[in-house]
Amino acid sequence: MPELKKKIKFIIDRFSMIYEFWRDYCNYRRWNYNNPKVVTRAAQESKILRQTHMIEKGMSLSEPRKGFGQQKIAVLFEMMDQYLKMGYPSDGMPFQDAIIVLNAYVDMQKGLGYENAAMVEKLKTYDTYRIDGLTAGIKYDTRANLMSNIDKPFPEFFYSRHSMRQFESKSLIIEDVEKAIKIAQKAPTACNRQASKVYLYKDKATNDALGELIAGNTGFQQEVPNYLVVTADVSAFYDTFERNQVYVEAGLFSMALVEALHYYGIGSCILQNGEYYKKNKKFKEICKNIPENERIILFVATGYYKNEFSYAMSLRKNVEDVFIVK
Ligand SMILES: Cc1cc2nc3c(=O)[nH]c(=O)nc-3n(C[C@H](O)[C@H](O)[C@H](O)COP(=O)(O)O)c2cc1C
Structure with missing residues (x-):
């Protein structure tokens, strides 16, 4: 390829690169779930899954801390309420996962001698949504x-x-x-x-x-x-x-x-x-x-x-x- 043609192609490639990264940026800016405009079911479920996972992760450690994660649980409750308010189905797997993991958390914490009565009461309000037969949380x-x-x-x-x-x-x-x-x-x-x-x-x-x-x-x-x-x-x-x-x-x-x-x-x-x-x-x-x-x-x-x-x-x-x- 003659030198000039090569140079032109190189410049076009550089601009194309900037353009594609810019499109990536626009797409990520638009669709990451921290954008308040993103209210899709998938985004709400991802938030719930991540928050729930933080709790099950804490439970899966060699020595789970007594009463750990109370702040995170409060945020999870907010997410769950928001999810229901948006009209998304309570039988979705992430919502069920949250209910089951939180119940397992309460049981585990009781074993460690910790109980937050207000949290337990709040959790009970989701009992009506709970589907029997699913297992989640931690396994020994x-x-x-x-x-x-x-x-x-x-x-x-x-x-x-x-x-x-x-x-x-x-x-x-x-x-x-x-x-x-x-x-x-x-x-x-x-x-x-x-x-x-x-x-x-x-x-x-x-x-x-x-x-x-x-x-x-x-x-x-x-x-x-x-x-x-x-x-x-x-x-x-x-x-x-x-x-x-x-x-x-x-x-x-x-x-x-x-x-x-x-x-x-x-x-x-x-x-x-x-x-x-x-x-x-x-x-x-x-x-x-x-x-x-x-x-x-x-x-x-x-x-x-x-x-x-x-x-x-x-x-x-x-x-x-x-x-x-x-
Ligand atoms: C890209 C990626 C990043 C991850 N980052 C973390 C992390 O930072 N901390 C952590 O404890 N687990 C992390 N995990 C593990 C996931 O939590 C785990 O794969 C997921 O919950 C599914 O569980 P499993 O691997 O036991 O099947 C990560 C997994 C992937 C694939």
Whole structure:
């Protein structure tokens, strides 16, 4: 291609990139659920699911705190009332999940010697909406039971992985992680470019520093022996239409990774990377060897399963809600 043509194409590409990122920005600004204009059922349900999950997460820790989460529960009640006021159906899975988890919370807290009478009264007002037969909240399990699933047919194996927020204290054996990563590498990638990488830090100081900065590990930070840092290489992609490929690739890779870790007896919990420029810079400072062209997509809290533990059940939506056939 003659030089001038190349230059013109380069300039057009740059403008196209700005335009597409601008459209992304407009779309996200319009539809993120913090925008008061977003009053869809899906948005209200997402709010309820997230708030409920904070409670079940707190319940799934090694030592749940007496009376934890009262402020969060008050907010959840507001969300539930708002949801009903908007005329959305009370038999929706997120609404039911909230009722069941909150009831489980009350039972658990009673066991710890805590009761907030006003909260219990408020919760009772939702009894009329409760559908029998659903279970949610936390489940107590054993390592032996969990691992009995690893050689079972795929559905049983797949259902047996849960995000873990309790771990044995010993550090991961590098060879175990390597075996899991080798399996995760079988995840599909765009044109086989394999842009994902995993960083593991053997020293306690780096793991502690990561634990301090990561936002989603509150309450179990002190129990995580190792964090995996999953990155994807931006320079594996070439055009504006590939701008989100790093997230797709690392997402698929991470899914395969947590399943493979589970297969080798390693519990895990994916942790979101709060995508702020300044915070990312701090993460990169801690993870000294991650080059600029790699983006940190997420973290994985990892450790061997304890003999006995509990986990959040994280109830799933009905399949009809996510599989639409027309
Ligand atoms: C992208 C992503 C980010 C997540 N971030 C967090 C987090 O910050 N803290 C946390 O405790 N769990 C986090 N999780 C775990 C989810 O809470 C968990 O996957 C969900 O509740 C479903 O439960 P399950 O993995 O046990 O099936 C994250 C999961 C994903 C996929």
